[in-house]
Amino acid sequence: MKKQKTDSKLYTYRFRIYSNKEQTAFLDEQIGCNRFIYNFFLERAINLFKIHNIKFNYYESKKILPLLKKGFPFLKLANSQSLQVSLKNLDSAFLNFFQGRAKFPKFKKKINTNSIEIPQHFAIDNSFLYIPKLKSAIKVKFHKKVYETVKSVKITKTPSGKYYVNMLVEKFAYSPYMPKKTVGVSTGIDLGLKDFAIVTTGKSLNDKESYKIPNDKYLARTQKKLTKLSRQLDRKIHKRSKRDKTTPSKNYVKFKNKLSILHEKITNQRNDFLHKLSLRVISDSQVVTLEDLNIKGMVKNRHLSKSISDVSWYKFISMLEYKADRFGRQIFKVNRFYPSSKTCSKCGYIYKDLKLSERSWTCPVCHTEHDRDINASINLFLEGLKIGKELTELTPAEYAPAGYQNIGISHHTMK
Ligand SMILES: [Zn+2]
Numbered sequence: 001m002k003k004q005k006t007d008s009k010l011y012t013y014r015f016r017i018y019s020n021k022e023q024t025a026f027l028d029e030q031i032g033c034n035r036f037i038y039n040f041f042l043e044r045a046i047n048l049f050k051i052h053n054i055k056f057n058y059y060e061s062k063k064i065l066p067l068l069k070k071g072f073p074f075l076k077l078a079n080s081q082s083l084q085v086s087l088k089n090l091d092s093a094f095l096n097f098f099q100g101r102a103k104f105p106k107f108k109k110k111i112n113t114n115s116i117e118i119p120q121h122f123a124i125d126n127s128f129l130y131i132p133k134l135k136s137a138i139k140v141k142f143h144k145k146v147y148e149t150v151k152s153v154k155i156t157k158t159p160s161g162k163y164y165v166n167m168l169v170e171k172f173a174y175s176p177y178m179p180k181k182t183v184g185v186s187t188g189i190d191l192g193l194k195d196f197a198i199v200t201t202g203k204s205l206n207d208k209e210s211y212k213i214p215n216d217k218y219l220a221r222t223q224k225k226l227t228k229l230s231r232q233l234d235r236k237i238h239k240r241s242k243r244d245k246t247t248p249s250k251n252y253v254k255f256k257n258k259l260s261i262l263h264e265k266i267t268n269q270r271n272d273f274l275h276k277l278s279l280r281v282i283s284d285s286q287v288v289t290l291e292d293l294n295i296k297g298m299v300k301n302r303h304l305s306k307s308i309s310d311v312s313w314y315k316f317i318s319m320l321e322y323k324a325d326r327f328g329r330q331i332f333k334v335n336r337f338y339p340s341s342k343t344c345s346k347c348g349y350i351y352k353d354l355k356l357s358e359r360s361w362t363c364p365v366c367h368t369e370h371d372r373d374i375n376a377s378i379n380l381f382l383e384g385l386k387i388g389k390e391l392t393e394l395t396p397a398e399y400a401p402a403g404y405q406n407i408g409i410s411h412h413t414m415k
Contacts, residue, residue, distance in 0.1 A: 009325060013146055013167045017129065017155070018139040024163070026134050027116075031157055033078035034086040034116045035108045040068070041090050042105055058091040079132045085117040115156040122153050129153070129165055140165060159260040182329075186388050187285035188380030190340065190373050191293065191313050197277070198373040200381040201285055208381060210374045216273040219266065226262050233259055270312055278319040282327050288320060289384035291340060292333035332387055334380065344368060345378035 019027055045056035065083060069075045075083070096102035108114060123130040124146075128137035131153070148169035156164050187201040195212040202208025236252035239245075248256075281288060293313065324331045334340070342354045347366040354361060354372075362369050 009170070009322075010151075011148075011169050011322070011326075013144070013169065015143065015165050015167070016141045017163045017165050018141065019163055020136075023134065023136060023138055027155060027157065027163060029074075030078055030082065030116045030133075031114045031155075032110075033075055034082055035110070035114055036072070036075070037065075037068075037083050037086045038090050039107050041087060042107060045090075045094070056091070056094045058087065061087055061091075077133070079116070079118065081119050081121070081132075082116045085119055089117075111159055113156055113158050115154055117152060117154045119152045122150075124150055124153075124167070131155075138165075158264055160257060160264055162264070182284060182286045184388060185285045186287045186289065186381050186384035187281055188377045188382070188384055189281065189288065189290045190377040190380060191290065191316075192373050195373065197316075198377040199281065200374070200377040201281075202381070204385070205382065208378070210377060212373070213277060216269065219269050219273065222262065222266050222269060226259070226266065229255065229259050229262060271315070274312060274316045274319055278316060278323050282320060282323040282329055285329065287330045287332065287384040287388040288324065289332045289334060289380040289387070290317065290320075291338070291380065292336050330387075332384060334383055338383075340376040340379040341372055343375075343379050344370065345375050345382065 041056075041061050044061075048054045048056070062084065065080075065087065090105060093102065093105035097104050118131050121132045124140070125137075127140055127142060129140050130137050146167060146169065150167045150169055152168045154166040154168070156166065158164070184203050185201065186203070187199060190198040192198055192212075194215075196215045197213045198210065199213060200208055200210040233252065233255040236255055237246060237249035238252045239248065321331055323329075339350055342351050343349070344351065344363040344366060346368045347363060349363055349365040351361060351363070359372050360370060361372065
């Protein structure tokens with residue numbers, strides 16, 4: 001068992017902001033300057049490499065930054081610190097590319113989500129945000145209280161023209177949340193296709209309950225609308241290729257805008273669903289066990305890909321993880337080769353020939369009838385129960401403050 005560093009962690013809170021006309025113009029200008037800097041240095045880097053075979057260098061680029069303001073006077077209006085962050089972001093994009101973690105950096109486009117980061121000299125009070133170079137305060141809609149010190153803020157503009165502020169805070173392991181007493185409660189989650197998840201939760205084999213969480217039906221409805229709208233959009237007059245010189249019709253632009261609003265709605269709906277579900281699971285259990293799925297590999301499989309990306313397992317797992325940290329819970333991931341569907345949760349018999357099409361089966365040894373997915377979630381629940389017992393012996397969880405209960409064995413594997 002490896003001890004994880006849980007002294008502090010960075011979190012982001014996101015709030016909608018409501019800027020007036022003058023503030024909106026200011027924000028757009030700032031965002032534009034930052035996009036300009038990013039694209040300018042990206043283009044320069046490409047040319048330097050093509051012509052002189054010189055790689056992008058952050059420090060050298062940073063020195064040029066003040067000189068640029070002479071050639072492009074509009075940059076004088078921008079917050080210099082934000083421009084430096086944009087340059088730093090380009091540096092990270094190059095680093096990720098050279099280390100094989102990401103594709104070659106792309107030019108930022110006005111139609112996409114754009115942002116500015118403000119590392120210093122901002123202030124937040126009650127329901128207002130103050131940022132450098134803007135005299136008036138911007139209204140923020142706080143849907144929750146921020147107790148922590150805000151380390152930096154980032155303002156984003158979505159394609160449909162909404163503005164948000166992301167506040168980066170540092171949380172310490174000793175969390176202000178005091179969760180319910182859930183010592184000894186294990187939860188096993190089997191992620192499904194037909195249902196979003198199958199959950200088993202309880203304190204022992206005889207004291208547990210299993211339930212299925214269906215996929216969000218509202219989401220499915222919005223998605224149908226989206227498909228319809230995309231088809232309509234394609235029928236409007238617009239460019240069919242890069243070389244095509246056609247000017248997009250007014251109707252095209254109108255539909256395009258509608259489409260981006262709908263995209264945002266889907267993201268919000270999905271996040272809402274995942275937030276509620278992950279919070280419920282985390283606040284009800286001490287130990288949460290799931291399969292360590294190779295989602296990347298599965299998404300490559302064309303037949304499964306649509307539903308997998310739709311149900312957003314990735315996002316769900318990461319939400320579980322950070323909520324677990326916040327509430328002092330443990331997350332265990334069992335090796336994906338662990339036969340959670342094939343093992344009889346009552347007697348341990350392994351039904352090797354279980355096919356993907358078999359939704360239920362009867363154990364030939366103890367004659368228990370199994371629903372495939374529920375059986376898998378019970379097995380994961382049982383694994384968590386075992387690990388939970390080890391943990392309680394290691395650290396008397398009842399006496400430890402929340403946060404310190406997490407001794408961080410998040411990558412448990414079983415052979
Ligand atoms: Zn059995």
